[in-house]
Amino acid sequence: MKRIIIYIITAVACLVLSTFGFLHFKKNPKLTVTAGKETMQAETIKIVAASTLATVKTETAKSASALDATLKEKAIKAGSTKLVLSTNTHSKTKAVDANPTKKVLTTPTLAAKNEPKDIAPKKVTIKNITLKKVSFEQLPGWNKSGVKNSLAAFQESCKVFLKKKPTHPVGSQLIKLKAKDWLPACNEAVTINTTTEASAKTFFEKWFYPLELVKRKPIRGIFTGYYMPLVKGNLTKTKQYNVPIYGLPKHLPWNSQRTHSYTRQAIDQGALNKQAPVIAWIHSPVERLFLEIEGSGVIRLASGKKLYLGYAGENGARNTPVASVLIKNGVMNKHTASKNAIKRYFQNHPSKVDNILHQNKSFVFFENLKKPVALGVQDITLTPGYSLAxxxxWIPLGSPLWLSTxxxxxxxxxxxxxQRLMIAQDTGGAIRGLMRGDVYWGSGKQASFLGENMKNEGRYWLFLPKHIFDKLTNLGRMVG
Incomplete structure (x- = not known):
């Protein structure tokens, strides 16, 4: 019985629609019909359905669906490719493909093809570390901070990625990435010539997700500063300048762990004599240690000439921070063990210098950069105030990080x-842990002040391109 009622309603609806269609046809005898690639003029019936269907009760939804299927079937038989449904001649129309077997091909623009899609889950857990997606508004200070200089620093890292083979690994042990993973964002970044604060912020918001790093709760850590220290020196050994700054040895025996037997103490006792080039001589092993900690520096010769040092390598031995030795011996605590405090202690206790320094077996070698820059581990010029070691x-080099400290x-x-968007462009022997960073401040008086006195708790949010974060769901356990 119900089926008979549905058929009756369908028949009445068809009759009403046909009547309205005929009246409309008399007023509009010529309409444009698109069929495939050809456009032809024909006398076409434009079906005005919305006003009529509005009178049909909700109980006849199945009838409406049946009517829709019937109309499509008729259109296919008539050779039509599209039906246009409209409530009036001035409304926006909705094109419906009447031939479900025919595919309509479109050619997206390059921008649309590379446009990042917001399809990632809220959280991904890898090796017990949860990467939790947050909004930019949740980043402390994001709305009032400028990121123009951050984009300039990021462009330098992009140049490195673009030069590498697409399959070259550039990730961390936590986040496995290849150079090709950075290409979509970097291809756009390097084409931006004229940058405003607004356009720079738009770029990062378009391409990246900010990710909070969580174990059982959000992780916090210690953030320090480093700089390019200026040290007096000489090209030849003298009574005053008798501490060598070594270049990288070329013919040392390496074991399977890529380390050798020459510790700091062995080197101080002459193990590298005639085996490694000496770039210059300075006056203090403590100053050399801090050059090693900073990873770069400037040696000013008596003539006024300056030698710019950059990190070249190390002996591979485990790094034991001098601060930890002094804290262990009860000389200082973690709150007072600043670079200035350590220097003052050694000035007041010169007889203890060698014994304490030799407990750190790690030793750093340098190279003469021959230009006034500091190079990070990516072999690019570091940007003062924006490059982070x-x-x-844990953290992939080249990644942007929103720092709050x-x-x-x-x-x-x-x-x-x-609060600033930093770019991960360097490393350091003392920089260890998931939430640990060292801000590069450049050179000069203010840089040395910040480099020697900055030591505060804070946290950062890792920025990863949206499509990379989506890929991580295949590496970790999706939890949200």
Whole structure:
């Protein structure tokens, strides 16, 4: 019985539609019909359905579906490719493909093809570390901070990625990436010549997700600063300048762990004599240690000439921070063990210098850069205030990181919020851990102040391109 009622309603609806179609045809005898690639003029019936269907009760939804299928079937038999449904001649129309077996091919623009899609889950867990997607508005200070200089620093890292083979690994132990994973974002980044704060912010918001790093709760860590220290020196050994700055040895025996038997103590006792080039001589093993910690520096000769040092390599021995030795011996605590405090201690206790320094078996070799720049581990010029040294075990080099910590304002322990988009472009022997960073401040008086006195708790959010984060769901366990 119900089926009979449905058929009756369908028949009445068809009759009403046909009547309206005929009246409309009399007023509009010529309509444009698109069929495949050809456009022809024909006398076409434009079906005005919405006003009529509005009178049909919701109980006849199945009848409406049957009517729709019937109309499509008729259109296919008539050779038509599209039906146009409209409530009036001025409304926006919706084109419906009447031939479901025919595919309509479109050619997307390059921008549309590379447009990042927001399809990633909220959380991904890899090796017990959860990467939790957050909004840009949740980043402390994002709305009031500029990122123009951050984009300039990121462009330098992009140049490195674009030169590498697409399959070259550039990730961390936590996040496995290849150079090709950075290409979509980097291809756009390097084409941006004229940058404003607004356009730079738009770029990062378009291509990246900010990711909070979580174990059982959000992770916090310690953030310090480093700089390019200026040290007096000489090209030849003298009574005053008798501590060598070594270049990388070329013919040392390496074992399977890529280390050799020459520790800091062995080197101080002459193990590298005539086996490694000496770039220059300085006056203090403590100053050399801090050159090693910074990974770069400037040696000013008596003539006024400057030698710019860059990190070349190390002996591979485990790094034991001098600060940890002094803390273990009860000389300082973790709050007072600043670079200035360590230097003052050694100045007041010169007889203890060798014994304490030799507990750190790690030793760093340098190269003469021959230009006034500091190079990071990516072999690109570091950007003062925007390049960050990280632990590459956890953080992929080249990644943007939103940092929220504090920096010193004066010697009176005044602190100011420091919230900025940094780029992971360097590493350091003392920079270890998932949430650990060292801000590069450049050279000069202010840089040395910040480099020697910055040591505060904070956190960062890792920026990864949207499509990379989506891929991580295949590497980790999706939890949200």
């Amino acid at each position: 990280i632990d590459k075990k 504090k920096k010193p304002l004066s010697q009176n322990n005044e602190l100011k919020d420091f």
